[in-house]
Amino acid sequence: MSKEKLISRYNAAERINHWIVAVCFVLLAISGLAFFYPAFFWLTGVFGTPQLARIIHPFVGVLMFLGFFRQFFRYWHHNLFNKEDIKWMLSVKQVLSGHEVGDTGKYNGGQKGMFWLMTGCLLVLICTGVIIWRPYFAYYFPIELIRVALLLHAWSALMLIAGIVVHVYAAIWVRGTIRAMVEGVVTHAWAKKHHPRWYREVTGDKHKP
């Protein structure tokens, strides 16, 4: 039996929510990259046929947006920037070498940045996605707008993908993180190291390191 002391970070609903969004993202990224890069067009095969990929992509997009929308309201108040985050961000080099900086709450400056980036990208993606969605909605929009929407859709999707690469890497790199989203728990050590203020809040420990 483990002697670890664990803290609950994400409850089951949150974890399910996250992984729905994550799976959506993967599907969307696969099909989106296929539409964007001729060399990746074969990825549409994941959906059976290219036509199916084109048909399924926007529906998955809507699902992802709804999922993310729920997450947004769960976490937005944790993601407001404060002075500590600025300190964190200014010392990002140090952070990258494995040394935490500042009195980080539930999320650090990088995570908050990522949150807002994703939020922004998702908003752009859903709006432009509707505008370019054939055969249902595109007919209602002028061609010039559709063209801009196509550009923004691709651009924001690529931003999002790049962001998610960072997000995934960070989870892999910072050991103990994936467990938070899989089992819902983190170790005291993890929390104390990476999110000291949040650690104090959830444990009631007044002791500031």
Next chain:
Amino acid sequence: MTNHWVDIKNANLIVVMGGNAAEAHPVGFRWAIEAKTRNKAKLLVIDPRFTRTASVADFYAPIRTGTDITLLSGVIRYLLETGKYNKEYTLAYTNAALLVHPDFKFEDGLFSGYDAEKRKYDKSTWAYQLDEKGMAKRDDTLSDPRCVINLLKQHVSRYTADVVANICGTPKEAFQAICEHLAETSAPDKTTSFLYALGWTQHSIGAQNIRTMAMIQLLLGNMGMAGGGINALRGHSNIQGLTDLGLLSTSLPGYMTMPSEKEPSLQAYLDKYTSKPLADGQMNYWQNYPKFFVSFMKAMWGDKATADNGWGYDWLPKWDKGYDVLQYFELMHQGKVNGYFCQGFNPVASFPNKNKIVESLSRLKFLVIMDPLVTETSTFWQNHGEQNDVDPAKIHTEVFRLPTTCFAEEDGSIVNSGRWLQWHWKGAEGPGQALTDPQILAGIFLKLKAMYAKEGGAFPDAINSLSWAYGDPHEPKPEELAKELNGKALADLPDPKNPGQFLAKKGELLPGFALLQADGSTASGCWIFAGSWTQAGNQMARRDNSDPSGLGNTLGWAWAWPANRRILYNRASCKPDGTPWDKKRTLIKWNGEKWVGVDVPDFKADEAPGSPMAPFIMQAEGLGRLFALDKMAEGPFPEHYEPFETPLGTNPLHPKVISNPAARLFKDDKAQLGQHQQFPYAATTYRLTEHFHYWTKHARLNAIIQPEQFVEIGEELAREKGIGHGDMVKVSSKRGYIKAKAVVTKRIKALQVNGQSVHHIGVPIHWGFEGLTKKGFIANTLTPFVGDANTQTPEFKSFLVNIEKA
């Protein structure tokens, strides 16, 4: 057409007036475009609307509907006053120099001899002064005031540019430009081709519209010339064939006249129609009338027609009056008609005052429809809401529908506007139970004959005597009918020039009408078609398009009546001395012995130049007529009469005689004429390129490209009435109303006429309550039941309506 479609490319000036060639004749219009692109021709369009033709024209001028005679008379005035006409041609080839009867006159809108009660003229003064031999007198110095040209000058002197502008609404500068363009082609090496169609014929003064233009062509020296002529663009692919074969109530094939009650005997009949010469040395071709007629009778009755029985003269019906469609439906409306055979005809849609037509059909006992399509006439008894608001329970007419094949489902010939008989081959079998028209008619004929044989009857002779020499009596073949129309020798025909030789042996098909005889030794169903199917085979099926002259006279392509001649009166393309007016347009020339050339000479082949024989060989004096003698109902000179429904309420030239004084108007229909106070807008009906008449609304592709009924109005009127693009509007005349979408356009402008502003409303036909297009109203619900005084062609092109937003 005196010329033909391809020949249009030779014109220097093309005037489209009383028609919309690009719209209604897009395929033939290619030659107008060729004239423009290859011959630097100018294209003029004169029309109430800026049409599809106008869209490719060099010049467009507006005109109020129904006022063409005014404008054209103004042109004649201009030509005569400025002297810009072909004087040599006019003197030699027209009746300009002939002297007119001393009592002939024109006063206050009427010519001499008018009987107001009968609405008819006594035409005895509409004649030449004759010498003691009965020949017309002429004064080649043109100094006699009774010379045709002097009377004409006087007659048209009223049609000044101001009068033209005042009546037609055509701006003076535009009129001046038209005159100048036309005058340029009085040069011997320049020609004008007028392209016209139903926009001229469908008026109460329709025939005179065309005559006025014909007079201009004579003055300009354009008749008989390549690139000139009078070119009626026929409204159906085979309507030329219809008139050629005499499918009019007082006609026989080949432009012969059906006997009337006034000619009780063959002799009386032949005396009347066999032309007597009016000048010495003329060909006067109608003097051969008995040969054409007797040959026709031999074709009709075969061996039963003999000299003793007047070639069966008694078996022909004798008319008391014309039974044109207006007359016939008037009788039907009066309840005097029991049954009606409607073959390839859709009167409910095609005839004026649709409500009267439906009422008339409702009074029949039976109606037989022979048609490939579901016509509105075949379902006139069905209620289709506002579009055909009848009560089927109250209609007792029994309707029989006999489906027929259409033209593409049978072999045969079609005569185009250029008089070409072109043989065609069936493209498909007819669907379902469809039979060809000859099959159906043969069936009816054989049944009637059997019934007469069994039951007897009042007058079985005509039916019993009819020749019916077809391989299968139930199905006369197109080839058999074509050969019958061409004609054959019934006996050996000796060659008068070579004793012992024969021009044709008994039983042979005739090579041409020159061989026809009045003694019963030849038969020909339609003398002008003689030569179309000879011993050498079916001439109509020839497809050699070689064109040695480059003038488009392809003598090896199909066959043109008469005698494969492509340009009528082509002797007039040469001066009296035989040299061509224009070397580039040499059609025929004298080779020292006879006339030869790239066309079949329309002249006595061995008549040398310099003889008195004149080129208009069908006329008794051999001349083109600026003065029409007694051939027209309303006068030997054209005169402007307002449409029966005029937006002016008067005739600015002679307020006492407003509309055609010789036109027939039935009492009930007179009561149904609208006045400009209630119906202030001038309306005109027309076709669109996308459809053919009431047929193609049954074809999906045509329905797609013009799916829904509309009317066209100018922007100014639309503003006044608060009508926008695509609004539904109600257009009404005294006779009924239609509802349609509004096409608001810059292409129809208000015209300033006689001190008032006249708006035009364009009403395309084509829609009805049957077919694949959106259901529509019959456009002819609006049109008046009155026709041209000569032809009884209804006045579809000029009537009054009101319009409001529906």
Next chain:
Amino acid sequence: MSLQSQDILRRSASPTQPPIAREHKAEVAKLIDVTTCIGCKACQVACSEWNDLRDEIGSNVGVYDNPADLTAESWTVMRYSEVEQNGKLEWLIRKDGCMHCADPGCLKACPSPGAIIQYANGIVDFQSEHCIGCGYCISGCPFNVPRINQKDNKAYKCTLCSDRVSVGQEPACVKTCPTGAIRFGSKEDMKEYAQERVDELKTRGYANAGLYDPQGVGGTHVMYVLHHADQPELYHGLKKDPQISPVVSLWKGILKPLSTIGLAASLLFGFFHYIGVGPNKAEDDDEEDKV
């Protein structure tokens, strides 16, 4: 002998050169002489007949244009413009449809390999079985031509009758045009003929007559002779200098390498960062809490 096309200049979403060995074919062109077109719509019907298309029976919207717009089942339509300039009314009638650009925006935008191909003769053809219905071609087209069919969600447009042309026949619209306003031949010949027409029009007072062969899209294989070549907009908004939209060029151009670099950089960074720094482990300093 292979039946396949081996004269393909370009193929959508295909980074490598498609079969091109038979590329010697001359460029073809359809020349539409607007000045001799009477707007009869025979070309529309011929197009539908040859290509077996039957559009809906629509309604009248207050003009002669019917169908009112191009559709997946109407690959060419006549556009009618009533223009009044200097007191002169003109009814300008233009046959609208695919222009077969030398630099086709549709092909550039298409994400599906081989759904749009450009033959060596210049014809730009849609291979419908490869179409995924995304509509990118519509945004790529500077002339607003392709249309998606509601029934199968595939894009359609004029093929320049590539089937007819490949066996030496002219497109159906050309064959049927009653006035000869539509011609077909090598692009060189068509330009030569157009010059004749332009010269002739100039003698009629159309000083600005000219050929419409817009270079912004590399020239087109459907060209117009216009009376007013200086004002193509008069002809129902024909663009004066059409180009593939810069937005589309950005999207299908620079964005691709930029994003490739960006994505690759982020992946490589992560990889090398991990190799260099190793995992970020939280030290277990809770030992005192353990028993």
